[in-house]
Amino acid sequence: MTRQRIALLCLISMTVLLAGCPALVTAPPADAPAPTPAVEAAPTATLATPGTPALGQPFTVGYGQTATLEEIGMAITFQEVVQDSRCPADVSCAWSGVVNVQLLLEMPGEPPRPMQLGGVTDREGKVLGPVVEASGPTADWHAGYVIALQQVTPYPLHHDDLPPPEAYAVTMLVTPAQPSDRPPTPTSAAALPVPTDPAGLPLLCVSQRVLTERLAGVSDASPAQLTPPVAAATLFDEDIAEALCETLFGEGFEPAEFEDQGVAMLELLPAGAVYWLWTESGPVSAP
Numbered sequence: 001m002t003r004q005r006i007a008l009l010c011l012i013s014m015t016v017l018l019a020g021c022p023a024l025v026t027a028p029p030a031d032a033p034a035p036t037p038a039v040e041a042a043p044t045a046t047l048a049t050p051g052t053p054a055l056g057q058p059f060t061v062g063y064g065q066t067a068t069l070e071e072i073g074m075a076i077t078f079q080e081v082v083q084d085s086r087c088p089a090d091v092s093c094a095w096s097g098v099v100n101v102q103l104l105l106e107m108p109g110e111p112p113r114p115m116q117l118g119g120v121t122d123r124e125g126k127v128l129g130p131v132v133e134a135s136g137p138t139a140d141w142h143a144g145y146v147i148a149l150q151q152v153t154p155y156p157l158h159h160d161d162l163p164p165p166e167a168y169a170v171t172m173l174v175t176p177a178q179p180s181d182r183p184p185t186p187t188s189a190a191a192l193p194v195p196t197d198p199a200g201l202p203l204l205c206v207s208q209r210v211l212t213e214r215l216a217g218v219s220d221a222s223p224a225q226l227t228p229p230v231a232a233a234t235l236f237d238e239d240i241a242e243a244l245c246e247t248l249f250g251e252g253f254e255p256a257e258f259e260d261q262g263v264a265m266l267e268l269l270p271a272g273a274v275y276w277l278w279t280e281s282g283p284v285s286a287p
Helices: 003-019 208-215 238-249
Strands: 059-062 066-069 074-084 099-107 110-121 127-129 139-142 145-153 169-176 204-206 224-226 275-279 282-286
Touching: 059 066, 059 074, 074 110, 074 145, 074 169, 099 145, 110 139, 110 145, 127 145, 204 238, 204 275, 224 238, 238 275
Parallel strands: none
Antiparallel strands: 059 169, 066 074, 074 099, 099 110, 110 127, 139 145, 145 169, 204 224, 275 282
16 A cells, blocks of 8 residues: 555544544634633621601611601600710629610700610510619600510620620610600609519518508518519619509518518518528628
8 A cells, every 4th residue: 555545544434433523622703701710799787777657666876877667756866875884795794784765856936855764674675664763764755655575685695795786676665655644753653664583583672661650560471572483684773673562562561681680570471481581782682
């Protein structure tokens, strides 16, 4: 076989093989855009809005925001976190602490009114009370309406990393004031929602006036009364203990001290009762 024929056969064989193979590279059309590497989109920050609040319905307002109850024209602005001394979740404290917030209320025909509300909360930020000198009231009046603070979030988690002001939000409830309502005071039942705690102890409340009337035979009322169980952390101020006794049992009842445990008092208590007594350093269990 001649050298020319061998070369021709080789050329034909290569042509057949290439025709049966798929293309390894396909060039993009001339007008196709060049591919770009995938990039994960950054999350877009959103600002919570209070929605459309209504009378009798809880609503939440973020720090610096304003919520308007259109049916009465009341605008409530969350202006400031005045104080947040609530015990951070990562430490143990002698008392639970309080949170106070500053609001600004505006209504047609009424001058703008700053209002400070506050109190003790649970770990979810739900306001439990009580009203003491250390905190604002949990609720207050304005122009015939009761404005109640129901929740303050977030609850402090770390003692060395408290939430910044802009992280806070408050949940409130606005209701029409009833004819029998009056602005809350530190000793009114409406202003003192002291939470009961099954793990706590009752507070012993006594009345020397009732004891005198009982010994004189003019009354059979008991001068020694026990409140529902309450946590020691709730009784961090004597004003709270005094208001609790007076609210539950009437004027003249006050927290019992050690010197009040006379026989006439103790014989009126349930046998084996364990309760809080008040001292200069706060409540102590007795007997």
